[in-house]
Amino acid sequence: MKKFYFSLACLALIGCGDSNTDIVKNATLNFNKTMTIGTAIDNFNDCKSVKWKDTSKGGQNIVTATCEIKKEILKNEFKEKQEAFESKKASNQAAIAKEYETIKKNLQNKCKSDLELPDLQGILELTKKHCELTKRTKGVAFSYLKCEKTISDEINNFNCAPKYTAYNLENLLKAFAYYNAEGEEIVLFETPVEVKSRTYKISFYVNTDKTIDLKDSFVIDDDKELEVSADRMLREFYKR
Numbered sequence: 001m002k003k004f005y006f007s008l009a010c011l012a013l014i015g016c017g018d019s020n021t022d023i024v025k026n027a028t029l030n031f032n033k034t035m036t037i038g039t040a041i042d043n044f045n046d047c048k049s050v051k052w053k054d055t056s057k058g059g060q061n062i063v064t065a066t067c068e069i070k071k072e073i074l075k076n077e078f079k080e081k082q083e084a085f086e087s088k089k090a091s092n093q094a095a096i097a098k099e100y101e102t103i104k105k106n107l108q109n110k111c112k113s114d115l116e117l118p119d120l121q122g123i124l125e126l127t128k129k130h131c132e133l134t135k136r137t138k139g140v141a142f143s144y145l146k147c148e149k150t151i152s153d154e155i156n157n158f159n160c161a162p163k164y165t166a167y168n169l170e171n172l173l174k175a176f177a178y179y180n181a182e183g184e185e186i187v188l189f190e191t192p193v194e195v196k197s198r199t200y201k202i203s204f205y206v207n208t209d210k211t212i213d214l215k216d217s218f219v220i221d222d223d224k225e226l227e228v229s230a231d232r233m234l235r236e237f238y239k240r
Contacts, residue, residue, distance in 0.1 A: 020206045021052050024063040027212055032238055040237045041065050041202075046073055061206035062215060067237075069198040081192040088190070092183040096120070099176040106172055107158065117158055123173075124180055126154055131170070133177045145174040195221045202233050 018026075025038025032040075042050050047067040055064045100120045107117055118126065130151035136142035147166045155169060203215040217230035 020054050020056065020061045020063050023206050023210055024065075024204045024212055025052065029234075029238075031235070035238065037204075037234075037237075040234075041067065044237045045240075046070060047200075055203065062203055063206060064201060064203040067200040069200065074195050074198055078192060078194040085186075085190055085192050089183070089186055092179060092186055095179045096176065096183060099179060103172055103176060107155070111158060123176065126151060127173050127177050127180070130154070131173065131177060133174075133181055135178060135181050140175050140178045143174065143178050145170045145177050147173070197222055200233060200237075202230060202237075 025036060025042075027037050028035065029037070038052075041047075044050075044067060046069050048070045049068045051066045053064050053066075055062045097120065100123060103123060104117055117123070127147075131145055131147040134144040134146070136144075147170045149166045151169055152166050197220075199220040200217070201220060202217040205213040205215050207213065214230040214234065216227060217233040218225050218227050219233075220226075
């Protein structure tokens with residue numbers, strides 16, 4: 001638990017009858033003695049509105065401040081995430097297309113000139129049908145593709161001579177399979193979700209000697225509450 005003390009100037013202004021909320025709002029911190037907690041939170045630029053409430057319970061004095069984040073900030077945040085997502089997805093699709101061209105060139109060099117190779121989607125379906133990828137987070141070089149012998153039969157039907165073995169095809173198709181798996185993960189796990197509402201909530205303990213301790217803090221996105229570092233949130237409020 002982290003304790004914060006008033007500056008001497010603030011202590012002179014605090015009387016015995018001050019409310020718990022006044023005590024918290026009038027407090028200053030060691031890292032910024034020129035701005036009170038109340039001023040920092042009430043004037044934080046990202047807040048559309050701020051509410052203070054005495055949430056004392058069980059004999060413990062507690063004060064909670066909530067900040068409703070401006071809608072335009074959430075819209076800009078979503079726009080940035082969407083742009084980053086589309087850029088990452090486009091880079092992945094370009095990598096897939098490049099690997100397909102590598103496969104196509106390799107097969108054309110080894111097979112007869114009248115080779116009728118499936119399109120990108122066709123090669124992908126063949127790979128998924130006959131091969132299993134063990135994907136490593138460190139990249140293609142650390143990943144492993146295992147193909148059944150049946151894939152060589154299908155590839156060799158494209159009029160290849162000499163014949164491809166499953167081992168040959170594993171090496172040829174590994175990067176292609178890797179980037180396809182990566183693309184699926186991007187869509188599955190990284191598709192941005194627009195947050196419609198966000199609230200910052202931070203609470204303080206008020207001690208009998210009129211010092212204060214940080215209790216906890218939460219970020220609430222569309223009613224989904226996530227506890228975060230109270231110290232970090234408080235410092236965020238002080239940013240100008």
